[in-house]
Amino acid sequence: MTNPPLDLPAHTGSRTTRVLGAAVLVGVATMILLGFFVAPEDDLMADSVRMIFVHVPSAILTYVAFSVTAVGSVMWLWKRSVWWDIVAHSSAEIGVVFCGLTLVTGSIWGRPTWNTYWEWGDVRLVTTLILFVMMIGYLAVRSMGGDESAVATRAAVVGVIAAINIPIINRSVEWWADRTLHQQSSITDGKLEDWTLFTMFLGIVVWGVFYTWSMTHRFRIAWLERELRDGDLDEAIAARRAEAAASGGAS
Amino acid sequence: MSDTVADDSLAPREPRPARTRRRKVVPALIALVMVGAVVGLVWNLASGSLFFYNADEAVERRDELGDERFTLQGLPIGCSIVEGFQDDLPIVAFSITHGGVSADIVHFGDPAELFEPDIPVVLDGAWVQSDPDVDGFDGLADDGWYFASDRMRVKHDNDYINDDGYEDRLAESAEQVVVTEACA
Numbered sequence: 381m382t383n384p385p386l387d388l389p390a391h392t393g394s395r396t397t398r399v400l401g402a403a404v405l406v407g408v409a410t411m412i413l414l415g416f417f418v419a420p421e422d423d424l425m426a427d428s429v430r431m432i433f434v435h436v437p438s439a440i441l442t443y444v445a446f447s448v449t450a451v452g453s454v455m456w457l458w459k460r461s462v463w464w465d466i467v468a469h470s471s472a473e474i475g476v477v478f479c480g481l482t483l484v485t486g487s488i489w490g491r492p493t494w495n496t497y498w499e500w501g502d503v504r505l506v507t508t509l510i511l512f513v514m515m516i517g518y519l520a521v522r523s524m525g526g527d528e529s530a531v532a533t534r535a536a537v538v539g540v541i542a543a544i545n546i547p548i549i550n551r552s553v554e555w556w557a558d559r560t561l562h563q564q565s566s567i568t569d570g571k572l573e574d575w576t577l578f579t580m581f582l583g584i585v586v587w588g589v590f591y592t593w594s595m596t597h598r599f600r601i602a603w604l605e606r607e608l609r610d611g612d613l614d615e616a617i618a619a620r621r622a623e624a625a626a627s628g629g630a631s
Numbered sequence: 632m633s634d635t636v637a638d639d640s641l642a643p644r645e646p647r648p649a650r651t652r653r654r655k656v657v658p659a660l661i662a663l664v665m666v667g668a669v670v671g672l673v674w675n676l677a678s679g680s681l682f683f684y685n686a687d688e689a690v691e692r693r694d695e696l697g698d699e700r701f702t703l704q705g706l707p708i709g710c711s712i713v714e715g716f717q718d719d720l721p722i723v724a725f726s727i728t729h730g731g732v733s734a735d736i737v738h739f740g741d742p743a744e745l746f747e748p749d750i751p752v753v754l755d756g757a758w759v760q761s762d763p764d765v766d767g768f769d770g771l772a773d774d775g776w777y778f779a780s781d782r783m784r785v786k787h788d789n790d791y792i793n794d795d796g797y798e799d800r801l802a803e804s805a806e807q808v809v810v811t812e813a814c815a
Binding site: 561 | 657668671672683746785788789790
C-alpha cells in the first residue's frame with residue numbers, strides 16, 4: 381500500500397503577500413526619505429528626535445503582536461483550536477523582534493536625550509524589559525519539545541500572564557506621571573507637528589503592514605510544518621498497518 | 632489536518648524516552664526566569680512611586696533622609712547656573728524648583744548634554760549640610776544645605792517642537808513663570 385504524496389505548496393507567497401511585501405519596501409524607503417530629509421530636527425533634541433519614527437511604531441506593534449498572542453492563547457485554552465495556537469506562536473515570534481527593537485531604539489535615544497542608556501528605576505523601561513523576558517520565556521517553552529498539546533497549553537498560560545503587563549506598560553507614564561523619566565504618550569498627549577507627526581504615523585502603518593506580511597508567512601510555514609508532520613505520521617500508520625496485514629493481522 | 636487535536640489511538644506509540652537531566656533542568660530554569668520576571672514586575676511597580684523625590688518632598692524630608700543617597704527631580708533655574716572646576720574636575724552649581732520650593736545643587740562631573748534651564752533634571756546624590764563653596768554661585772534656596780550630585784539625567788517631555796516659535800511658547804509655560812519669579 382502506498383500513500384499519496386503530500387500536496388504541499390513550494391512556498392508561502394501569494395499575490396497578497398507580494399503586494400504587502402512591496403508596500404513595506406516602498407513604505408520603508410519613504411520613511412527613510414521623510415525621516416532623514418524632510419522631517420525637521422527638534423529644537424532641543426536635534427537629530428535624535430528622528431528615533432521616534434522607529435521607536436514608537438515598534439512599541440505599538442509590540443502591543444499588537446503580544447495582544448494577538450494573548451487572544452490566540454485564550455482561544456487555544458478555550459477551544460483547543462490549532463489555528464489559534466499557530467497564530468499565537470507566530471505573533472509571539474514577531475512581537476519579540478518588535479519588543480527588542482523598542483528596547484534598543486529607546487536605549488539609543490535615551491543616551492543623548494536623558495544622558496543614560498538605561499534607568500532601572502523607571503517603570504516604563506523595566507516593565508517593557510519584563511515583557512520581553514516573559515515572551516522569550518514563552519518561546520523557550522515552545523521549543524522545549526514533548527507532547528504538542530501540553531506544550532501549547534503551557535505556552536498559552538505564559539502568553540496570557542505576559543499580556544497582563546501590556547496595559548501596565550502603556551499606562552505607566554500616566555499612572556506614575558510625576559515619577560518617571562520616560563516622557564508621556566507621544567501619540568495621545570505629545571506635541572508633534574507637520575512632517576514629524578506624519579512620518580511617525582506612516583511608521584506605524586508601515587510596521588503594521590510588515591507585521592501582517594510576516595505573520596502571514598510565519599503562520600503558513602508553521603501550518604505547513606504541521607501538515608508535513610501529520611503527513612509523516614499518516615505514512616507511518618499506513619506502513620504499520622501494511623506490516624500488520626502482511627504478517628497475518630498480528631501487530 | 633483537522634483544526635482541533637484528535638485523539639488518534641491508531642498512531643504508533645514510541646516508548647517514552649527516559650527523562651534526562653537536561654529535560655528536568657531546562658523547564659526548571661524557564662520556570663525560574665518566569666517567576667523572576669513576575670517578581671521583578673511586582674517589585675518594580677511597588678517601588679515605581681519612589682523612583683525620585685521632587686524638590687519640595689526632598690526638602691521636607693531632609694531630616695529623615697540625612698546623608699542617605701537618593702534621587703531628586705526638579706526644574707533648573709536658568710539665572711542660577713554656574714559652571715566651573717573643583718580640583719580640576721568639572722562642576723556645575725544651580726538651583727532647582729518644584730512645587731514652589733527650591734533646592735541648591737552642586738553636580739560633580741560634566742552636565743548632561745541636554746542640560747538647560749527649564750528642562751527638568753533627575754539627580755543622584757545626597758544632602759550636605761553646608762553652603763555650597765562654588766565661586767560665583769548664589770543659590771536661590773540659600774538654606775545652609777545643598778544636594779551633592781554625581782549623576783544627572785534630563786527629563787525630556789513629549790513636546791517635539793520644531794519651529795522658531797519655541798522660545799515664545801516656552802515663555803508661556805507655567806514653569807517659566809515660576810522661574811522668572813524666582814530669579815527676580
